[in-house]
Structure formats: structure tokens, C-alpha cells
Amino acid sequence: MLPLRETEVGAWSRIITANIFIWATLVVVALSTAVYVPITFSGDIGSGVFGLVIIVVVAVPLASFIRLRITVDWRGLRIVSLLLHIPLKRIPLNKIRAVETMEIRPSEWGCWGYRIMPGRSALVLRAGPGMVVTNIDGKQFAITLDDPETPAALLNTLGSQPSDVTASLGGPR
Template identity: 45%
Template structure:
């Protein structure tokens, strides 16, 4: 059964959402005498700030965003109107949203203390504080009680017959699947980074690039890595690799697989879209709809959304049956191969 959330636990989760707003007020009260009338709010690819905003309105916006996130989060925790998994995930997101304005405020205000000209302030290591916002969002998730995994909706009318294999024969299946969302994100990030850094290179030269360009390139490459997936099923088990860079994302040997089923994949039950990891389950969710779910020997689940999931499930079931007949559960040798898929 799902653990019922106690009042004390609710209060702690709500507290994590209000702490950033409190920290905003406290830091402004402590620093107000040292801050200039304007605060730096934008930095180019290198050097000091190239944009500034009036300190009062900037603080007001940051506090308003943080307070709004805290209020929404409090309502969701005290009077939830959605399922437990959605509520849990949203609590984490709201925690990160509430912290982000605090990170922006400190990044701008902390290095500006005692400075009269905001355009002389350099970003420096304070930029790293903005990276902590997602980590802060983990606090509500840690405090939230452990909940049961929602049941998998197995497709009842999907009659899958295992591939029949003769002794010494195996089968293989493979397909390349593309995440349109991550492709669009990669293109947008590339265009954005180009718009930021190319003018600097053209006017000042590549030597003037800020160290943040390294972070920007790594972010683009990380997102691009999840644009294309190669899913394969053969005598080695189930393998998922990055279609662009080739590194493994998921590997399951036949000994690690208990069963494979055709199912309807609901992103909300797996933590959203993309490569998702949740307690007791992980998945590659590119859309809502058909896919297959693999139950592992340790009880964990792994799912992939794709068209015609009956094909890989049939091959997996056939390979598992053949492995059981062998009695070793270690997989099969590639003596003879029947290829399926694309």
C-alpha cells in the first residue's frame, strides 16, 4: 500500500518551498546598504556585465516568482487534486522553480556588494549557483513518502506468440527510434548558443570566449545524445544505445529478464518524456501509446515506447524460452540468426 503522508512530512515539504523566498528577504535585508541602485542582470560570453536592472524591481520580480511557486506547491501538497506520482513529480519541479529566483538574486547581488558601477561586476563562480536549482528540487522528493509503482496497463488484445527457435538457432530484432522533442531542443539550443557566441568570436576573437561556452557545448551534446536510440534484441538480451554517439544506455542479459509484455505507456506513470528513471522503474518515453515493458529479475521495470512492440516482445519471449530449455539462463550463442525489425 502507498504510505500516507503525515502532517509533519507535509510541513517539511512545504517548508522547503518557502525557504527560498525567506532567504531572498533575509539576504536583501542584510545587503541592502551595500547594494548599488542597479544590479547586473545579464552577462555576455566574457567579461563584466553588459546589462543591469533597478535593484528594487528586480528583487520584487524574484520574490514574486518564488512566492508564487511556494503558494502553488503548498496548495498541491495540502489539497492535492492529482495522482500521487504527478503530485510527487510536481513537488520536485516547484521546489526547483522556487529556488531559481533565489539563485538569480544571489548571483546578481552577492558580487555587487560595495560596487557603485554594476557594469564592472563579473559573473565568476556565482554562475554555478544557478546549476543547483534542479538539485534543490530533489529535497521535496527525498521527504515525500515512498509510493507504490502504478500498475502497468498490459494490452489485453495483444496476443504475442514467441518466436519458435530450433536448437542452436537464435533471432534478432533492432530498430532506430527518434525523439522529436529532443531533436527540436537540440536545434533550439544550438541556435541559441550560436547567437550568443558567434558575435563574440567575430568581434573579439575566440580567445575572448567565456568558460561558460564549455558548459553550453556539453549541454547541447547531452541533449543531442538522447535524440536517437538504437533498440536491439538478440542472444545477448536487450540493448539500448545512443544512436548518435553509440554509448550504452541500457543493457539487460537474458538472465536479467523475467518477462516482456506489450503495454500502453503513460508518460505520467514513468516520470515524463525522454529517458526517465523513477523508483523501481526506468523508461524511454517518446510519446504516449504503445510500447513494451520488461520485468527484470530484481523486480524493476524497463519500458520503451515504439510502434509495433509485438515484434521485440515476440523475439524476447522466444529467446527466453530457448534459454530456459538450455537451463543455464546465460543467453544463447549466435550459431544461426533469424533477423527481424528494421
């Protein structure tokens, strides 16, 4: 837990770069280009256009995971893609039962990437330290982070504050 006065709230935010998604995006674009550029120059425009659509459909979602903003505050946990500016994960503070830190092993969470499994999901960018959020319904979400102790402690502290304190500061009621 982080020491906060009765009327204080805290915020934590980090931008992370996921090298695994940089490489995955580059590999997809390179392979697709190697296959579809010769097809396009051979005169088969239809296949070339289809290939371009495939490249975009695969590369854009991969690239959206390259730079992520992770935020912890009175709203809970939020993960947003900086490329597309879309939320990838939101867990409201009032839906969080517990937060803990642990060593995340990709093999235990479905391998690398954004994984969805029965009862749990994860954003595993590497093996190492991470944070696991357990919702009030028992579902878990894990994310690998440097220094996961700080956001975990802040979520635990904010979650333990009386709801009238966070409500008066603009938080969930």
C-alpha cells in the same frame, strides 16, 4: 511468444529517430548561441569560451538520443546511441523476468526523455505503444516503440528457451 524451433534463436533491430531530441538540441544550441555570441564579440573571450563549453556539455548528451538502435536477441535488450556509439541501456536475457506491451503515457513514467525513478526507468519518446521489461529483481524499464509486440514476443520466447540451447548458440550461460 514467437514460434522458434528448439535450436533457433531470433534477432530484432530497429533504428529510431526521436524528434523531441532534435528539437531540444536545436533549442539549446540556438538559445546558447544567441546569448554567448554577443558576449564573445564584445571582447569577453573567457565568457565566450565558458559558453561554448556549456553548449557542448548540454547539446551533445541531448543529441546522443536523436538516433538510437534498439536490438533484441540472445543477449537481451540493448539500446545504443548512433551518434556516440555508446550503450544507453543493456538488460541481459538472463536478468529478464517478464516483458509486456502497453500504452505508455509520459506522465506515468516521469515525462518525456530518459527517466530514472525508484524501481523503474524509461525512455519515453512519445505517448503511445511501448514495451515494459521487468527484471528478476522487480525493476522495470519502459520504451516507446512502433510495433512493440514483436520485440516483446521475441524476448519472452528467448527467455523461455532452455539455457543450454542459447549457450550452444553463443548466448548467455
